[in-house]
Structures are given as structure tokens and as C-alpha cells.
Amino acid sequence: MFLQHLTDEDAIISAIYVGADGFLLKKLKGDQFISCIRDVIENEIVFSGEVSRILSKHIMERQFNKREILENSLQNSSLELSNREIDxxxxxxxxxxxxxIAQRLFLSEGTIKNYISGIYQTFGIHNRKQLISCFRQLLDKN
Structure with missing residues (x-):
């Protein structure tokens, strides 16, 4: 568990990558701090509210970057997917x-399957594992 006085985004992300079970800010009250320590001892992962907000922002930015990288790689590879297919x-x-995916995009599961079938055709692939591998290769190009 990490305890820090200021919210430093880089320090928070680094702590998560090295396996931190908690990241708290020193401004916690004593009883809150003790409760968090107990939670970590019981294998819970604990973040203060400000740290949770920073992590959420980081995840959203990372997701956006993946989308942008994939979109650029597809254009460079002369493969075309719609915006929804890229999502x-x-x-x-x-x-x-x-x-x-359906829940996340507020679509039916059948609609998602239809989109994925179209993506299979675009790539000439009929296997989800191979398709994901192709996407990862495109993401690694940048």
C-alpha cells in the first residue's frame, strides 16, 4: 500500500503497475486510514476517491488512444472499418x-455478432482469436 501527501498521477500509475493493493492520500482521517489498512490485509484493493478519479481518467485516455492507434493503423493498411466496428x-x-460489448455500446448482442461477422469478412478471418491477434498487431505497429 502506498501513502502519499499529494496526488501525483505518475506515482499512482507506477504504484499500480508494481502491484500496489492500495493508494491513499495522507489527508485521510485516522479511523478511515485504519479501516483501509484492514481492507488491504483482507486482500481488498483500496484507493482514495481522488486516486480513483485519476485512475478512471487514465483508463479512459488509454482506451481512447487504442482506438486512435487502431484507426490510423487500419488506414495505413488500407483496411476499412466503420467507427462502430473500430469501437x-x-x-x-x-x-x-x-x-x-453489447452492454457497453447499448446494442443488442445480435447486433454485435453482425458487426463482428462483417469484420471477419473484411479481414478474411473466421476465428475470434485470430482476429484479436490481427488487431493487436495493428496496435503494435504504432
Missing amino acids: IAVLMVEGFSNKH
Whole structure:
């Protein structure tokens, strides 16, 4: 668990990458601090509100960057996907199931399956694992 006086985004992200189970700011009251320590001892992951906000922002930026990188790589590879297909591709790379992609994009699971079928045709692939591998290769190009 990390305890810090100021909110330093780089320090927070670094702590997460090295496996921190908690990241708290020193402005916590004593009883809150003790409660957080107990939670970490019980294998809970604990972040103060400000740290949670920073992590959420970081995740959203990372998601946006993946979309932008994939979009650019597709253009450079002369492959065309619609904006919605790119959204689905990014979520597939993140490991989301069709059901969870549908929930995330407020579409039906059947609609997601139709989009994925179209993506399979564009890439000439009929296997989800191979398709995700292609997406990862495109993401790694940049």
C-alpha cells in the first residue's frame, strides 16, 4: 500500500503497475486510514476517491488512444472499418465478450455478432482469436 501527501498521477500509475493493493492520500482521517489498512490485509484493493478519479481518467485516455492507434493503423493498411466496428475491435482486444460489448455500446448482442461477422469478412478471418491477434498487431505497429 502506498501513502502519499499529494496526488501525483505518475506515482499512482507506477504504484499500480508494481502491484500496489492500495493508494491513499495522507489527508485521510485516522479511523478511515485504519479501516483501509484492514481492507488491504483482507486482500481488498483500496484507493482514495481522488486516486480513483485519476485512475478512471487514465483508463479512459488509454482506451481512447487504442482506438486512435487502431484507426490510423487500419488506414495505413488500407483496411476499412466503420467507427462502430473500430469501437467493437478495441473492446474485443480488451477481452470483452459479445454480451459485455453489447452492454457497453447499448446494442443488442445480435447486433454485435453482425458487426463482428462483417469484420471477419473484411479481414478474411473466421476465428475470434485470430482476429484479436490481427488487431493487436495493428496496435503494435504504432
